[in-house]
Amino acid sequence: MGKLTDVQLKQWVKAGEHVAKSDGNGLTFTLSASGVAAWVLRYRFGGKAKEKTIGRYPDISLADARKIAAEDRAKIQTGTDVAMEKKKAKLITAGAWTVKQLAEDYLEKSSGRIAETTIKGRRQQLRDYVFPLIGNMPAREVEPLALVDIVERVTVKSRHVARLVLIALREVFAHGIARHVIASDPSAHIKSNSVIGPRPTSRSRIMLNEQELRAIFPLLPEMGVQNALMFKILVSTGVRIGELINAKWVNVDFEKQLWTIPAEDIKGRKVKASKGEDVKDFVIPLTPQVIASFLELESLAFGSAYVLPIRARKKAEGDVPMEPSTFNAAINTFCKKIMQEKCRRFTPHDLRSTARSHLGALGVDFLVAERCINHSLGGLVAVYDQHDYIDARRKAHTSLSNYFEACEAGRPSHVSSVQLAAA
Structure with missing residues (x-):
């Protein structure tokens, strides 16, 4: 030596x-x-x-x-x-690991194996609903009844979230079995239908009509500044809530008036790739109204890399985006307490449907409208038509933003459907 x-x-x-x-x-x-x-x-x-x-x-x-x-x-x-x-x-x-230690090991080992958005969701579910009750309990000592109690508590708030929490618990304890940290899986015989109940029937997608929009827009400030701006961006661009939540300022080009959604943030990219479709970054032309919303959000981001950083800083680990459930809760409160009978209850995804519906009502060409919300053209169209209609989409989004601006201001809409159809 x-x-x-x-x-x-x-x-x-x-x-x-x-x-x-x-x-x-x-x-x-x-x-x-x-x-x-x-x-x-x-x-x-x-x-x-x-x-x-x-x-x-x-x-x-x-x-x-x-x-x-x-x-x-x-x-x-x-x-x-x-x-x-x-x-x-x-x-x-x-x-001798606690449930929290086992869960953290599961999340660490899952990196690169499952989507980062899935890991983020499971981390949130475990943090909010599992750790407060059994996080410090030795994983070997957890009984099925403790897990049933957790899932039942979450069911009171949301059946959908309860199912996600049960899935997260199953994954964590299956990991514990594989690591030989626990001898038996306490979640093995817990059936979601028995604890949560049967899945609700699928609801029909809602497209907010002009009367509802004219009632909603003036009252958006009651939802809170960030939530109101999110509503305007979602309904004007037709993007999915996850795509807006994960947006970063580096991808928002104010000078060129373009917002790029990276391929990895686009929902269904793996399914499309498995079908041989080339999943590319999606570029959205920004209208003056949407740019104004982004600029206001920038002033509220406090230097974060994300357009919508997490609001509860005590829950955050570094610079992370906000949680989708925050906007869902804001919409539920808005519809229940503010709007009451003035509009139907809607979800963030209904704003995407609303955008598509009004693009059609404004006379936008079918293919242009489909590309505005990043729908796959499918079949031979996808193979032979590689044009992404960026100029036509900019005109379509401009007319849509002008229409919503008229609804918000209480003015009559003066959209030229002939001009839009020619685009």
Whole structure:
């Protein structure tokens, strides 16, 4: 031993190049291509080559690494496989994990395997509904009745969210079984229909008519500034709520009056890709009215990279976008307390349907209207018609924004359907 020096270690770390240097007697300093420095003890046990990761440098200094390596070699000489010993100790520690520790390990291991939006949703569901009740409970001690209680509590608020919470619980405890952290899965025999009830019948999509829009627009301030601006952007652009929630300022070009939605943020991209469709970034032409809404949101973003940063800062871990449920709750309150009988209750996705419906009513060509809301043209049209109608879509969005502006101001609409159809 004693081949390495502290000066060498610091130089290698600073250079950031992949290295594996022996200090002697099996103790090796390694530096990965990603910059992680660690100590590894390499030895033979039962005639086979083995290695044990001692720990990271500089958390474990050169002197400490030599001391630990010497102790491990003494154990090896007395018949102890130190790598297996460490692995067993790790399993014992994992067996004492709380529900929160198990869930965090599940979320970490799921990165890259499932969509980031799905991970984000499950993290939120676990944080809001599971951790407050059983987060600190040892995962091995969780009983099915505790999970039933959680799901029933959420059902009172939302059946849909309750189903998502149950799915998250099943995934976490299935991960615990696979990791041998728990011996049995407490969620295995919980049936959603028994706890939550049968799924409700699918509701028909709502297209808000002109009378409803003329009633809604003047009262939007009652919803709150950000919610009102979200309403205007959604109904004017026809984007999905998730696409607006995940929007970043880097993709909003005020000078060119364009908003780009990256392919990875477009719903159904994996399904489209599996059908051989080329999922590309979607560029939306912005009207003066929509730009004004974005500029007002920018003043409320407090330097966030996101157009709509999370509002409850105490729940946030870094710079993250707001949660879709926030806008859903605002709409529910608005319809129930403010609008009452003046309009039908609607959802964020109904604003997308409303945009498409009024584009048609304004005389916009079918293909142009479909591309305005990023609908796949499908079939031979998608194959042979690669034109994205950006100029025609800008005219269509302008007429739609002008129409909504007239509804908000209480003015008659003066949209030229002949001009729009010619586009």
